[in-house]
Amino acid sequence: MSTSVPFRVHIAASVIIAAALPFLVPSTVLATEILIFGMAVIGCNLLLGYTGLLSFGQALFFGAGAYIASLTAIHWEIGLIPVLLLTILAGAILAAIVGYLAIRRQGIYFVMLTLAFGQLGYYIAFLAEEITGGEDGLLDVPRPPLELPLLPDMTFANDASFYGLTAVIFVLCFLMMQRLVDSPLGSVLKAIRQNEKRAEAIGYQVRLYKIAVFAFSGAITALAGGLYAMMLNFAPLSNIDIETSEQILFMAVLGGLGSLYGSVIGAGVFLVASDFFSELWPRWMLLLGLFLVVVMMFAPGGLWHGLVVGFERLRGRHKTSTEENDHG
Template sequence: MTVVRNTDLVAPPKRRSFATLSSGISRWRVPLSILALFFLPWVLPSEALAVNVLIYGLVAVGYNLLFGYTGLLSFGHAAFFGAGAYATGIAIGAFGANWFLAMLIGVVFSGLLSALMGVLAIRTRGIYFSMVTLALSQLVYYTALQASSWTGGENGLRGFTVSTLNFPGFSVNFLDPLVKYYAIMVVVALALWFVSRVLNSPFGAVIEAIRENETRARACGYNVERTKLLSFILSGVLCGLAGTLSALHLSIVPLDSLHYHTSGLIVMMTLLGGAGSFFGPFVGALAFLSMEDIFSLWTSNWQLIVGVIFILFVLYLPKGIWGTLISWGKAR
């Protein structure tokens, strides 16, 4: 007769300890993400690269909310990024708005645009949804191209600069690269806190249910179309917020910020980092921008090298860098 000891029923210590660690990381994911971003300019070769990681990481966070958590593949998110940047630049350059009001205008404009595009796009599914978002995004691109008196046309929007961020009682020198980084990081930190709250809410559970099985979510009584639309709008607002930060950072808004090429970059960054993971978008933005920074010094055809690396990731690391690390940790 085999004697079953109590010790045989106890989970392996390593597995149990990792589960506890994973739960703690998930609970403190916002502070840990902010802590990692805090030290970023000290480990990267330049503050400008660190700022770009912040901005494009935030774009990828917004896109990840729609693709990674809701399961909707969009090819048109450059419209929201560029719209936020253009609205902010026009508000400052043409109407003399202060930086905060200009950012608010950019975010609201991106939200209205995402609501309009979302109403049209969520009527479709699968690849048709992707193609509709791509077509609508290109419509926004050509509208900006033709409205050259407002947008600058092919030359992009210029003629505005934000040198200081004025607050009650003090001001911040926005021309100092390190100060600029931490000023932008405050906005990104607030956005991460907001996204975490959304994901931890009942709404976050519903969008993940739609991603896993849309038919079952509808059978459970959830309004799938309305939930998709709200997710689409929130995603567009976050991308628009990143666009406003980009406009303040560069003091120009290139027309390419609305092009489908930018939409493709957003998708690549999200997949490289790990779709459906909280910190993955920043890892993906860091990976892509670092490869661009390094390979562009070697050859003008750096995009070919990055493309090959991206293909290898899709084939062999479909969960992305951060997602793969998390999976390896759970398997140990």
């Protein structure tokens, strides 16, 4: 109803982000990584920022996406699009199952259940050595060619071409997710976050909506995981461990919840900082921890919210409009 930001602005903004990023960060690979994690963080934001569901299962979807994409790309020569579609589908189904089970419990139990399912997935991946490569991960993951009718096949052997592919997928995903959060479904999700009881009382079967948002989150997170494996030519076990879940969550909170731009900023700042500091000091995660504590204690709205407020102050008016409902 009140999408005061027109869709074409989102189109322009996401295209500009994707086009400018390689020139803003030190390497093309890092830019690729930022867009990939940006998608995973958007998946997390859908759950936490829009629906109020804190999930520690994100690495499960990310890791599962990496394995599915890698395995299909290694074993079947079906081209890029089928590989990615299968990855998305598998991520959605897996997340819907995890969501279905985890939302049987509320509040903190829910969080613990998502964490436990994440751990279960990790140990299964660890055990299933013949499929996942166990501790060694899956090696030699190819980047399947893109086969489009009427056009010659495209391959993505070098960093620049793979960035191009990632950028196109990122823009499409970003816009679809922006549509989703502005849609009737998105509105119900926001309502659930703000007042679950009332949402149920006015007639929404909240459970179904939560399962649906899990499926969307799983789909985009798995897609990100699949692209990540193709980027690395490798699907490590660490994709699926709890630390990956924590990092995705951290990026989401850092950038700011309830805004997709915040998710991309969170991923960007986190990855650039970790790229920079990890060179300087192997124990740089200590700084990360400190930073997380400080952000949560003093700026719980995240960087995006800070930018929005700063911008509004500059323009000298108070923001009473409604687009970005900051995390309350």
